[in-house]
Amino acid sequence: MSNYQPKILGFLCNWCCYTAADSAGVGRYQYPPNLRVIRMMCSGRLDPSFPLEGLAQGADAIFVGGCHPGECHYQDGNYHALVTAALVHETLARLGVNSRRFLIEWASAAEGPNFVKIITGFTEQAATLGPLGKSEGIDPILLREKLAMAAATAKDRKVRMGLISASREMMKGADFSRRTIAGLVHDKCDKVLTELIGASVP
């Protein structure tokens, strides 16, 4: 295990992961102090530009936490968050960023210990990857510039139209597996992402 102290930015939904983090604190569970938290009402609020901007601003890794599938306080916000997350992974792959720097996971409000387990594991993983750019073998300053550009790209109308049709098809197909969602997002956004950011780094 590496001794590097990774900087991790987290986006947590108000009802599950944020409450889980709170109850982990109240319950005096020990977990690494690396996470900085931004609260949102629902993981479905996650704009694709948030995690990309987080990495651009100096995070080594990004965590998104919501309610378990089927238990979203707003019915299916966490499924939409999976769509957004798939776009983030697509983008990272194109920039050559290790996909393990971005994690979306679930812990219910009652699962303080589970939240602690997820964050502990993710922090260890991020520590092993080291500072952003290290495991990638890319100059970090250059990489951050590209990430900032990608965060701006996520606001592009065509990219977001792609997300809309991916979300639509996901709801219609009612298959919420990460693999299916990644496939949908790839189908809908590949062309515009290749145009704006470049093709996937093999």
Added chain:
Amino acid sequence: MHEPEAATAKAKDLVRMAVAKAAHLTALPEQRLPVTPVALVIGGGLAGLTAALTSASQGFPTTLVEQGDALGGSALLLTADRFGHDPRQVVTELAHRVKNHPRISVRTKAAVASVSGYVGNFTTTIAGKTGSEVVNHGVMVIATGGKPYEPKQYLHGESERVMTQLELEQRLASSRPFSTKMKQVVMIQCVGSRGADLAYCSRVCCGQALKNALRLKAMSPELTIFVFYRDMRAYGFLEDDYLKARELGVIFIRYAPDNPPKVTPGRSKSSPLKVVGYDPLLGEEVELDTDLLVLSVGIVPEDPSILSRMLKVPVTADKFYLEAHVKLRPVDMAVDGIYVCGLAHAPKLMDETIAQAQAAAGRACQPLARGSISPEPIVSHVDFELCIGCGACETFCPYKAITIDKEVKPRKAHTLTASCKGCGVCAARCPTMAIDMGRFTFDGIMAQINAFGERV
């Protein structure tokens, strides 16, 4: 914890991020929504009865839903409290008052089938004997209680000489409790609790064992009583019972979780038993001839899975309802307008159940008495300049709270503030970034991210 420097650095970062976001806050118009001044109580045990009576006597119509055919719950299994009063009588009187209260409607053999809405405006369907019924209410109290743990260990069910504290209570209240030949009684604490079956301490069983030991002693002072315990949880005034029991000669023997006492059956189902346990004070095993073995069984919460999912409220790993904050909001649930009391929340004695039920009903009456609520103004709003009327927001909104007005040209999205819950999925999907969320604005979150970046 125990990393003061890292914790301080984290705190500084979080404060800096919060300040950055605060710079983007704007005054938001507050809405006022009317409240239906009615309470719904789920569960008709001591907690539910007390809560219903408390809210009804403050003037609010209350509906009580009980799944069983009678009111009263677990308290009917007890035959005395530590002062010798009979809870069955008290609870029966309470149930009588509830049933005859002009503002309380009781539904027995009924269950909550579905719940929708939010604080001030819940709509609940109750499935009952005679079909289903819709109740509009402003708040609800969860009082679904618990059950005694059913032991399989220590020969319970195999020997007539083994019973639970509850079964002992029934015997103690009967006309001829025990034969005069009974000389020696052994009690074992923490049966089911604090271990593999139930991870937690059931809280009431130590007090119950002390109470029943004193009752036995009062009946026949000659009786020898041994109590195998792990830790005697004789908190508060129960300490007096513990001291009294010791003065009367009850012998307490501590046992380790990995070395509980062992019970050997007698020749037949009805013959006396042998209990062998290690006494750490003597430093050796003791063998006790036992006429009666009493198991202090723990409390299992009523299975909350269906109801908690319906209400979207959290439960603990042990399946008790989890309060919003242990110290600051001890009877509130994380969802506004829902409150909890009694065994549904955690094991507790009857007096504690009553106090908590009054607290929960007291809290529940607050929004009812206020008459209106102002939901957090975190709703979506649409920038008409940017909106292209594509309708993506309308497709994904779970509450039909944002719609395209088809009558007006050009087509634009409109928020129905009363229905919007502020989840923000519309903002995350809007292709032109025309939608923003109150208090969770795009710029505000971006400012948080930038502030995060300042120090790294």
